Amino acid sequence: MKNLTENHKQEFENQIRTLSTKDESKVLKEIIGEIAKLKKIHEKNNSNKMENLINNAEFLHKMLLEKDFPMMESTKKWIIFGLGYLISDIDLIPDIIPKIGYNDDALVLQWVIYMIDDDINKYNKYLKAKNIATKGSILRDLLLGSGDNEIILVPGFLREPHEDNNYKHWLKKIRDTHNFYSQSGIGIVEWNLDHLKEFTKTMRIIDHELTLKPIYNTEKFATEWFQLKKEFALIGQAIARDIAKIHENYPSKEIIVISFNVGNYAVDQAINSLPEGTISRYYSFGGATYSTEMPYENYRKLNKVYNFFSTNDYALKFIFDNFEKDQKPVGLTPLVNPKTINVENFNVSADIKNHYEYKYKISDLLRI
Numbered sequence: 001m002k003n004l005t006e007n008h009k010q011e012f013e014n015q016i017r018t019l020s021t022k023d024e025s026k027v028l029k030e031i032i033g034e035i036a037k038l039k040k041i042h043e044k045n046n047s048n049k050m051e052n053l054i055n056n057a058e059f060l061h062k063m064l065l066e067k068d069f070p071m072m073e074s075t076k077k078w079i080i081f082g083l084g085y086l087i088s089d090i091d092l093i094p095d096i097i098p099k100i101g102y103n104d105d106a107l108v109l110q111w112v113i114y115m116i117d118d119d120i121n122k123y124n125k126y127l128k129a130k131n132i133a134t135k136g137s138i139l140r141d142l143l144l145g146s147g148d149n150e151i152i153l154v155p156g157f158l159r160e161p162h163e164d165n166n167y168k169h170w171l172k173k174i175r176d177t178h179n180f181y182s183q184s185g186i187g188i189v190e191w192n193l194d195h196l197k198e199f200t201k202t203m204r205i206i207d208h209e210l211t212l213k214p215i216y217n218t219e220k221f222a223t224e225w226f227q228l229k230k231e232f233a234l235i236g237q238a239i240a241r242d243i244a245k246i247h248e249n250y251p252s253k254e255i256i257v258i259s260f261n262v263g264n265y266a267v268d269q270a271i272n273s274l275p276e277g278t279i280s281r282y283y284s285f286g287g288a289t290y291s292t293e294m295p296y297e298n299y300r301k302l303n304k305v306y307n308f309f310s311t312n313d314y315a316l317k318f319i320f321d322n323f324e325k326d327q328k329p330v331g332l333t334p335l336v337n338p339k340t341i342n343v344e345n346f347n348v349s350a351d352i353k354n355h356y357e358y359k360y361k362i363s364d365l366l367r368i
Contacts, residue, residue, distance in 0.1 A: 004107050012108070016081045024064075024076070027083045031061050034087045038102075049106055056109040057086055069126050070226040072219050075119045082112035118197065122227060125195045129234040138238035139187040143171055147183025149254040149280075150246055154189045154239065155359075156263035156288065157196075157203060157228065173363045181366075184256070187242075189266065191235055199224040207315040207354045222323050232262050236269025243270060247278050254280040260358055261316070261331065264289040276301040283366070285358040286313050286331035290324065305343045307335040308358070308365055315355035 004012075035057050042050045060079045063069070085108045113120065132138055139152065153171070175181050193200050198220040205214050243255055257279055259267045264287040271279065279301070285308045299305050309331050316331045334345035351361055358365075 004111055009111070012081065012085075012111075016077050019077045019080050019084075023084055024080050027080050027087065028064070030087045031057070031083050035061070050102065053086075053102060053106045053109060056106075056113060057083065060109070060112070063120070063123050066123070066126075068230060069123055070223045070230065071119065072223050074219075075116050078112050078116050082109050085109075118195075121195045122224070126227060126231060129191075129231040133234040133237040136238060137242055138189050138191065138235055139242040140190045141185065142188045143175070143184075143186040145183050145185030147181075147185070148252070149181065149184050149256055150250070151181065151184045151186045152189075152239070152243060152255065152257045153186060154257065154259035154263035154266050156232070156259065156261035156266075157193055157200070174366060177363060178366060181256075189235065189239065189263070191231070193228070196224040196228060199228065203315055203355075206318045207356055209312070209314060209353075218322075225319060225323055228262055229265050232265035233269050236266035237273065239266055240270035240273045243274060243278060256281045256283070258283045258362070259285070259287070261286050261288040261355070264330070271299065271301060274301070280304070282306065284308065284330065284335075285362065285365070286310065286316060286352075286355055287335075288316060288319070288329050288331060290320075290327040290329050299343065302342060305335070307343060307345045308348050308352075309333060309345065310347070310349045310352035312349050312353045313355045 035054060038050065038054050038057070042054060060083055063071075064076065064079050064083070086105050142153065151171075171186050175184060175186075198217050202214055202216045202221055243257075246253070246255060255278065257267055257270075259282075264284055267282065267284070268289060271282070280303050282299075282302050282304070283306045287307065287309070307330055311332060313331050316329050320327055320329050320332070334347070335343050336345075346365070348365060351365065352358060
């Protein structure tokens with residue numbers, strides 16, 4: 001048996017639609033034992049096919065167990081089906097047949113992996129974020145400097161790899177037009193969002209004042225939005241490590257952090273774990289976090305926090321109206337906290353007519 005037939009696939013897809021939490025529990029209970037059995041078979045009869053089957057089964061099992069990884073219900077069902085087929089006694093080819101008994105299991109798992117390929121890419125990116133949270137660097141030098149301050153740029157979902165030249169252009173403009181930043185070194189957080197296809201596609205079409213409802217996959221968008229928040233919370237740990245290193249090497253240098261939209265999640269995490277006085281100034285543009293998530297007491301570690309918000313930020317309105325019910329992001333409203341006297345809010349609605357205008361007008365806004 002070299003391929004699954006279309007009839008097989010149709011039958012399996014029908015089964016997938018009927019899977020329940022009972023099926024998930026059965027898979028989680030039995031899959032470890034099944035993988036152990038496969039490994040014993042592999043020890044006796046070493047083969048690439050069996051090794052690939054074991055690796056695929058272990059990967060899908062790990063993905064299913066990752067509770068903090070946002071996953072669509074349909075994706076979870078595909079994984080449960082694939083692992084469930086592996087532990088089932090009812091196969092297209094009985095497992096007891098020597099050499100070929102697990103061919104159908106291998107084909108089914110390969111098919112499942114093919115069908116959830118986008119989700120696997122997202123999962124691998126999530127694992128990368130988890131890894132970088134504990135080791136490695138997330139910052140890349142964008143412009144070298146020799147002055148008394150260092151700027152750390154956290155672009156959030158405005159970040160796209162091909163935009164480096166745009167960032168360099170307006171960051172040079174900042175240095176040219178503001179004496180305070182004229183010799184600043186500028187580092188940028190390296191994290192693209194190519195894996196969040198539904199989110200980035202939808203963001204590009206909703207950032208305007210028209211009330212037309214975009215055509216998009218609601219569940220996929222929501223899942224990707226929650227993954228984005230989790231990734232940036234993890235990235236914040238790496239940012240903190242990088243900032244701590246800069247502070248250690250240049251203790252007299254003032255560190256200035258500028259973040260956009262969901263970049264706030266990363267900066268909040270960094271502020272939470274850094275000692276007082278490490279970051280001097282924090283500029284938040286169109287912050288995607290809401291006030292109850294902002295670590296106010298930790299903001300007292302900073303000399304000054306500047307919150308820029310616009311009521312014309314249609315991208316944030318779309319996200320929070322549809323996926324963050326009863327919450328208001330600081331990118332739409334002032335950041336208010338009577339205990340924190342070092343927070344200053346700027347309503348820039350007259351200048352910012354949509355979410356993406358921040359990156360084009362940041363130089364002028366920083367003059368405030």
